[in-house]
Amino acid sequence: MTGKTVTTLLLGVVFMPLLTLFGLSVGIDLPKDESISFLQIVTGTKLLHSLKLALIVGLMNSLFALCIAILFYHIRNKAIRHFFLLTLFFLFATAPIIYTSLLSELTLFHMLSPLLRTVIVLTLWLLPLASGIMILMMGYMDQSSLDTLKFLSLSKFSVFKEILLKQNYFPLLGTFFLIFMMTFVQEEVPSFFGYRTYAEDFLSRIILMESFESTLFYAFPFIILALGSAMIFYFLIRKNVWQLFDDLITPLKNFDFIHSQKVVYLSVILFVAVALFLLLGLIYKVEYTKLVSLFSENSSMLFNSFFLSFLAALSATLLSLYFVHYFNHSRQKIILLIALLSLYWFLPSSLTALVLLKFSQLFYSNSEVYAYILLLYGYVLRVLPVALIIMMIVSRHNDSSYLLKFIKISKWRLFFTIVLPVQWRKWLMVLVILFFLVLNEVTTTVLLVPPGFETMIVKIYNLMHYGDFKTVAFVSLLQSMLVLATLSLLTLTRGIYDKH
Numbered sequence: 001m002t003g004k005t006v007t008t009l010l011l012g013v014v015f016m017p018l019l020t021l022f023g024l025s026v027g028i029d030l031p032k033d034e035s036i037s038f039l040q041i042v043t044g045t046k047l048l049h050s051l052k053l054a055l056i057v058g059l060m061n062s063l064f065a066l067c068i069a070i071l072f073y074h075i076r077n078k079a080i081r082h083f084f085l086l087t088l089f090f091l092f093a094t095a096p097i098i099y100t101s102l103l104s105e106l107t108l109f110h111m112l113s114p115l116l117r118t119v120i121v122l123t124l125w126l127l128p129l130a131s132g133i134m135i136l137m138m139g140y141m142d143q144s145s146l147d148t149l150k151f152l153s154l155s156k157f158s159v160f161k162e163i164l165l166k167q168n169y170f171p172l173l174g175t176f177f178l179i180f181m182m183t184f185v186q187e188e189v190p191s192f193f194g195y196r197t198y199a200e201d202f203l204s205r206i207i208l209m210e211s212f213e214s215t216l217f218y219a220f221p222f223i224i225l226a227l228g229s230a231m232i233f234y235f236l237i238r239k240n241v242w243q244l245f246d247d248l249i250t251p252l253k254n255f256d257f258i259h260s261q262k263v264v265y266l267s268v269i270l271f272v273a274v275a276l277f278l279l280l281g282l283i284y285k286v287e288y289t290k291l292v293s294l295f296s297e298n299s300s301m302l303f304n305s306f307f308l309s310f311l312a313a314l315s316a317t318l319l320s321l322y323f324v325h326y327f328n329h330s331r332q333k334i335i336l337l338i339a340l341l342s343l344y345w346f347l348p349s350s351l352t353a354l355v356l357l358k359f360s361q362l363f364y365s366n367s368e369v370y371a372y373i374l375l376l377y378g379y380v381l382r383v384l385p386v387a388l389i390i391m392m393i394v395s396r397h398n399d400s401s402y403l404l405k406f407i408k409i410s411k412w413r414l415f416f417t418i419v420l421p422v423q424w425r426k427w428l429m430v431l432v433i434l435f436f437l438v439l440n441e442v443t444t445t446v447l448l449v450p451p452g453f454e455t456m457i458v459k460i461y462n463l464m465h466y467g468d469f470k471t472v473a474f475v476s477l478l479q480s481m482l483v484l485a486t487l488s489l490l491t492l493t494r495g496i497y498d499k500h
Contacts, residue, residue, distance in 0.1 A: 007326050010319065017381060018343060021355045024216060025223060047221060050184050050198040053115065057122050058180035062172050064123075065130035069138045072131075074264040085132075086487055087271050092128035093436035093483045094278055096189050097461050098476045099124050101469060102281045104192075114195035121189050124274065126182060130175050136393070137171035174236050181229050185222065185348035188442050188461060203350045203443065212358060219351050226346035234339035238332070282480060285473035294474045298456070302478055305439060305455040308372075312379035313434035317427060319380065320387035324395050334392060341385040353378055353447035371450035378444045383434045390433060394426040425493050432490050436483065 075081045099121045103109045109117060165172075184199065191200040198221065205215045287294075327334040344352060356378050363370075445458050456479045463472045 003326065007323075010322070014319075014341065014381070014384065017352060017355050017359060018340070020359050021223075021351070024355070024358070025220070046196050046201050047198040049115075049190075049196060053118060053122075053190065053195070053197060054180045054184040056119055057126065057183040058176045060119070060123055061126050061130040061179045062176040064127055065134040065175055066168065066172060068127075068131040068267065069134035071264050071267045072135050073138060074261070075268070076261075080265075080268060082491075084268050084271065085135075086491065087268075087275050088128040088132055090275055090483060090487060091271065091278075092125065092132070093440070093487070094125070094480060095440040095442075095457055095460070095476075096121055096125040096186075097192075097442065097457065097464065098278065098282075098480070100189055100192055101460065101464055101472045101476060102278065104464075105285075105469065114190075114193040117193045118190045118195045121193075122183055122186065126179050128271075130179055133175050133178070134168070134171055137174075138168060170236055174233070177229055177232055177236075181225065181346045184225065185346070187348060187350060192464065199348050199350075202348065206350055206354055206447065212354075215354065222347055222351055226343050229346045230339050230342050233342050234335065237335050237338070279477075279480060282473050282477040285469065286477055287470045287474070290470075291474075294471065298459075298475060298478060301454055301456055301459065301475075302482070304453065305457070305479075306482060308376070308379075308455065309435050309438040312376050312438045313383070313431050315376065316380045316383045316387045316434050317391075317431045319384060320391040320430070321395075321427065323388060324391045328395075334388070338385060338388045338392070341388060344381045345385045349378075349382055349441065349443040350447060352381060353444050356381075356448065368450055371448075375445070375448040375450065378448045379438045379441060382441060382444055383437045386437065387430060387434055390430050391427075394430065395423075428493060429490065432486055435486065439479065439482070 072081065072084060075084065103117070103121060109120075112120070186197070187199045187203045190197045191203075202215070202218055202222070205218060323337060324334060327337065356374060360370075360374055440457055442457050442461050445455050446461075449455070449458070456475050460472050460475050460479070463469075463475070
């Protein structure tokens with residue numbers, strides 16, 4: 001098959017659930033006994049709760065992330081920068097349900113309202129992600145404009161307003177919309193604290209096996225917001241993509257805005273303290289008298305979670321690598337592809353899983369392999385937008401096709417002898433990020449998992465509702481150790497902080 005045929009088939013497989021969703025949405029007929037109107041859904045209390053929660057978390061994360069990025073570029077020591085990035089990576093790779101399990105046993109935390117507790121947990125989880133995005137995007141600020149400030153007597157407020165905000169409004173907007181939608185479709189954390197959101201109510205309808213037509217009717221707010229977010233996402237990237245990939249921009253190395261290094265290192269210490277709180281809190285709560293029995297009970301589940309997450313992350317990495325390479329000479333096409341696939345990220349994973357279940361009925365099979373393939377399919381769709389974005393960034397200015405004009409060897413030999421040795425660290429970083437995302441995916445796993453199969457994150461989520469915090473602490477510690485081991489491997493390969 002030609003490259004065009006393969007690409008068409010892959011795009012068909014990727015977009016098939018989206019086409020199915022919109023096809024079913026257009027032809028939906030609300031059951032006669034359904035008394036609620038669409039206007040009542042839009043103005044409903046649970047939907048307003050979701051919007052309020054997403055707005056608060058989105059604003060807090062985007063503004064705090066800008067401050068953290070500024071502090072990051074004040075760190076002069078490369079080793080401390082690297083350590084800070086690893087700490088942020090670890091905090092985001094820790095599932096929000098683990099934050100929930102630790103904070104839920106604090107008396108002071110229980111005195112807060114359900115909304116505030118939900119905001120704290122989601123901010124702890126999403127702030128490292130927002131900070132990483134801002135750190136990456138601030139690296140493309142115009143260094144010459146900052147150097148000019150040394151010869152001008154401007155106040156710090158003027159510098160912040162005229163330089164930082166004007167050059168970073170795109171990352172700020174992009175970060176806000178990303179965090180807003182990730183919070184809006186969040187199903188697990190708000191439900192545990194009793195803060196009823198629209199996403200949690202939607203998931204309940206699926207679990208209670210409401211009629212498909214009725215459930216899909218309630219998905220319209222998600223679809224409308226996801227379409228709007230994807231359009232904004234597309235125009236934001238399109239507007240700034242040429243600047244982002246411009247060779248003439250000097251990467252930002254440091255930023256002379258805060259003269260006191262104590263403030264800078266205080267922020268690093270604060271994030272390290274949160275990471276230690278997670279680890280030491282889990283270690284303290286583990287019941288060591290049952291350690292051997294607990295490990296023997298959960299060792300197979302640990303292997304299953306690792307293998308399944310790795311396989312899904314590897315599939316998404318290879319798929320994103322193929323698409324980025326195929327559309328390498330057409331940035332507009334790859335941006336449009338990312339914007340369309342971002343719908344999988346902006347829609348709740350429960351809706352994607354529901355459509356996959358509905359679509360899979362056309363090819364129903366009792367085969368256990370078929371059930372695993374469907375689960376992997378759901379995982380890949382969930383993380384593919386992230387894979388494409390990161391792969392597009394790390395693959396900039398690395399077009400190796402021109403080598404074919406001068407080196408008369410096969411494409412496969414060129415790949416294994418030149419491209420792979422140069423690019424493998426960056427590809428490994430993409431793989432690890434996707435691995436963490438799949439490892440923490442709860443809803444997709446719950447709805448698509450084959451009978452008798454259990455992952456660590458689902459067991460944590462289930463046991464928390466039964467109050468078995470001792471076992472929760474052990475399984476959470478297992479998952480945290482897996483995250484740390486993976487990060488250690490990435491550090492040894494210099495994958496997370498390799499600019500060349």
